[in-house]
Each structure stands twice: as structure tokens, then as C-alpha cells.
Amino acid sequence: EAQVTQNPRYLITVTGKKLTVTCSQNMNHEYMSWYRQDPGLGLRQIYYSMNVEVTDKGDVPEGYKVSRKEKRNFPLILESPSPNQTSLYFCASTVSANTEAFFGQGTRLTVV
Amino acid sequence: QKEVEQNSGPLSVPEGAIASLNCTYSDRGSQSFFWYRQYSGKSPELIMSIYSNGDKEDGRFTAQLNKASQYVSLLIRDSQPSDSATYLCAVNYLKNTGFQKLVFGTGTRLLVSP
Numbered sequence: 001e002a003q004v005t006q007n008p009r010y011l012i013t014v015t016g017k018k019l020t021v022t023c024s025q026n027m028n029h030e031y032m033s034w035y036r037q038d039p040g041l042g043l044r045q046i047y048y049s050m051n052v053e054v055t056d057k058g059d060v061p062e063g064y065k066v067s068r069k070e071k072r073n074f075p076l077i078l079e080s081p082s083p084n085q086t087s088l089y090f091c092a093s094t095v096s097a098n099t100e101a102f103f104g105q106g107t108r109l110t111v112v
Numbered sequence: 113q114k115e116v117e118q119n120s121g122p123l124s125v126p127e128g129a130i131a132s133l134n135c136t137y138s139d140r141g142s143q144s145f146f147w148y149r150q151y152s153g154k155s156p157e158l159i160m161s162i163y164s165n166g167d168k169e170d171g172r173f174t175a176q177l178n179k180a181s182q183y184v185s186l187l188i189r190d191s192q193p194s195d196s197a198t199y200l201c202a203v204n205y206l207k208n209t210g211f212q213k214l215v216f217g218t219g220t221r222l223l224v225s226p
Contacts, residue, residue: 031212033214035216042200042218042219043156043200043216044216045213045214045215048211048212050210056209056211088153090156092214094212094214097204097206097210097211097212098143098144098204098206098212099144099161100144100146100158100161101146101158101202101214102158103155103156103157104155105155106154106155108153
């Protein structure tokens with residue numbers, strides 16, 4: 001089954017404790033993105049990758065890191081999480097620059 | 113700053129009626145337009161994609177695009193209570209770096225009453 005898989009689905013952590021949210025897709029898509037979704041603000045792009053080792057900042061990259069060492073994986077790293085990073089996070093992949101995005105199940109992160 | 117605007121709603125329609133959802137966007141160079149449905153706490157799922165002016169129909173859904181007016185709409189015919197969700201309009205901008213940027217509106221909440 002074609003899918004985008006995120007882990008974990010739910011995470012509660014403390015301020016400053018480094019964490020990684022994993023994302024993997026099995027559709028051989030070149031493009032992958034991370035979004036965060038907050039009430040009233042909609043989905044905002046954090047980072048984007050158009051291929052292995054090629055990434056670009058989205059609208060809200062501060063406090064986040066990404067890497068794309070393999071085509072199928074695109075982990076999101078929070079080096080020192082803060083409470084304002086409490087949000088619902090989605091990973092997505094696309095075939096090409098102009099096609100629709102397929103989303104993972106989401107990760108609900110709470111930073112206390 | 114590229115923008116996608118939607119009325120937040122809620123848009124309330126009775127079962128069996130036509131629901132009309134609207135979206136405007138700011139960049140005239142946009143080429144790809146999408147409608148997603150999102151249930152509370154779930155991930156967005158693609159309903160329709162449209163790339164050229166005019167109408168595109170798929171079952172009970174029709175997407176309409178007017179690039180001159182920078183306007184995209186989604187019609188849902190014979191609305192069902194299961195259609196109650198938030199509908200996200202998304203517009204794909206191709207940056208001059210060659211990277212894509214998918215910008216979402218904040219969504220319109222649709223409520224279909226039995």
C-alpha cells in the first residue's frame with residue numbers, strides 16, 4: 001500500500017530535550033515536506049526537500065532541522081524544543097513540483 | 113508573501129443541498145490548485161486537483177478554476193452528513209530556486225445537517 005508513515009503519532013516532551021520525528025514514504029517520490037498545523041493559522045510549511053541532500057526552508061523553519069540522506073526518509077529534528085513548538089505536524093510527499101501532496105497520519109507534539 | 117484566502121465558516125447546508133466553497137490566491141503565476149478534506153485531528157486527503165481554467169468533475173465534486181480572477185471553487189452536490197469536515201484550498205507556487213511551495217488556506221468548515 002502506498003503511504004507516508006510518521007512516527008511517533010503522539011509525543012509529550014520537556015523543553016530542551018532533543019527529539020526526532022521520522023517520516024518515510026514508499027512511493028519513490030522525490031519531493032518531501034514538513035508542515036505544522038495550528039488553530040487559526042492553517043498548515044504552514046517548515047522545510048522542503050526536492051531530492052537527496054537537497055533541502056530548502058519553508059515559512060517557519062526556526063527551531064527545526066531536517067536531513068535527506070535517503071530518498072524515502074525525511075526526519076524532522078527539534079534540537080531544543082520549546083512550548084511554542086507544540087503543534088500537529090504532518091509529513092507529505094509528492095511525485096513532482098506541481099502535483100498533489102500525500103500526507104502522513106500526523107504527529108501531535110506537546111512540549112511542556 | 114503568497115496567500116490563499118478562504119472563508120473560515122462554518123458553512124451550514126442541509127443534507128442533499130449543494131455546498132459551494134471558495135478560495136482566492138495572490139500569485140498570478142500559480143499553475144496547480146488542490147482541494148483537500150480534513151476531518152478533525154486527521155491528515156488532509158486529496159479531493160480534487162485542477163490545473164487549467166474551467167470545470168473539473170469527479171462524482172459529486174466539481175472544481176472550478178478562473179485564473180484571470182485568481183479564484184478556485186469546489187461544489188459538493190447532494191451533500192451528506194459525512195461531508196462535514198474542513199476543506200483546505202492549496203495552491204502550488206514554483207519558486208525561482210526551482211523548489212515548490214504548497215501554500216494552504218486556513219480552511220472552510222462545512223457542516224451538513226441531516
